[in-house]
Amino acid sequence: MKRSTATVFLVCLTIFGLSALFAPRHVLAAELPHLMVMGEDNDQDAIPRDSRVFRRVLNELAEELNNDGFDVYDETAVTLDDFAQGRVRRSDAELIDIARSVTRPPIDIVVLFEIYASAERLDYTTKVRTRLSGRLLDVHSGRRLGNFEVASPRNFRAPVDCNRECIIETVGNNARLLARDVADVLIQKLGDEVDYGNNTGNDFDNSADTGTTSDLARRGNQAGCRGRVQDVYLNFQNFTEQEMLDMEDVILAKFSCYVDHRPASSQGRTHEYVYKTRLHTGKMKRNLVRALEYLGMSGRVSYQGKEFTVSKVNKRRNRYYNEGEKW
Structure with a gap:
């Protein structure tokens, strides 16, 4: 009887020790930044904000970032009450001021992009060129987190008799594909910012450090x-x-x-x-x-x-x- 009691005690002690050893530690999850995708169209050569090509690119960027786990907020929805809607050819200063002014929720990082497109008509085909460029910007500090630029392949073509509507659709399809490539680059850059380090810190250290x-x-x-x-x-x-x-x-x-x-x-x-x-x-x-x-x-x-x-x-x-x- 004494031997069985001692055996049970040792087994319980072993289980307790293993459970304490493998117990989950307190972890600090990374604070995900609040993102907002905004288009730059101040350049007269860039595609304006009220174009459906612009909207397709914006939606594609937001969708890819959202699918990867980032919190992306719609500019119109968060600025509806305090800012004029539908403005085009906005300057960088206006975009940054709007992003800084949004407090519900506060915006941390803006994705600023521009779209350039051109079509060259030849006797046998129509060459369509599209370029997507932009940057990541920390709203509060002004720190640049990275730039990006993607251009369409040289062999991107449209029919020889492609009218204006056809060219707009061709540019939109092309720009939407480029937006996916840009989103992959953005996800890598944002991932490097957010996922840095191990997950084992406390927010306030009560140890006897002297600050040396x-x-x-x-x-x-x-x-x-x-x-x-x-x-x-x-x-x-x-x-x-x-x-x-x-x-x-x-x-x-x-x-x-x-x-x-x-x-x-x-x-x-x-x-x-x-x-x-x-x-x-x-x-x-x-x-x-x-x-x-x-x-x-x-x-x-x-x-x-x-x-x-x-x-x-x-x-x-x-x-x-x-x-x-x-x-």
């Missing part, structure tokens, strides 16, 4: 936070120079997914930093709130887009003499 260079290097190698590098703007208000040093120490020692930071401006008790991270936007806000609590400070954290404002609430200083001692 060795601690930072260790966390950078082992945390392996997954996701694209994002430029976040941190504005600290009502912080003295010493308090900012303390806040920087906490950021370096406690915040995971850290990449880099640099001061942008400092004037009096107002300080602004450009902060590079792979951390989720929501968890970044939570970390800032916890940093205030960790330092024993009262304050509030607000953000819009990728700009965070940390306002410290200062308490009134007591300048009266201590009345505990009288003479």
Whole structure:
């Protein structure tokens, strides 16, 4: 009886150890960017936005990105209430301003593309040439994430008696095929941005790191936070120079997914930093709130887009003499 009891105990202990060994760890999923496909048609030689060729290319790009798991939002749907619809020949400044102004949902990356097409009529055939070019742009930081350009093969032809309607359909079919090639390139570039690193980091490190260079290097190698590098703007208000040093120490020692930071401006008790991270936007806000609590400070954290404002609430200083001692 004693031997069987000991055997059962050892089996249970072994099962418990194996279950603990293979238990799923806490993982940080990558924050997928919100995408919007927008067409550039400011060049008079480019196909305008109100053309059905343009719409076919836009739909094909959005469909391929959506099928690969990215969240793609329709420009008309998210800008219907606040912006004029149906405008053509829009400038780059207008497109970027629209993308930055959308907050429900906030747009992170825009896919800007242009379509060029021409037809050369010969006695025996019609040569059709189509070219698709564009770029990936981080809306908030302005960082270029990549360019792309695809041209139709030289042997793309149309019937010799192809009229205007025939040419438009031929160009549309050709451009739609090119859009698939462009989408493959975009998926690779976006995948490199989103799927970078391992998936084993925590959003706030409670270990006893001191914020030294060795601690930072260790966390950078082992945390392996997954996701694209994002430029976040941190504005600290009502912080003295010493308090900012303390806040920087906490950021370096406690915040995971850290990449880099640099001061942008400092004037009096107002300080602004450009902060590079792979951390989720929501968890970044939570970390800032916890940093205030960790330092024993009262304050509030607000953000819009990728700009965070940390306002410290200062308490009134007591300048009266201590009345505990009288003479």
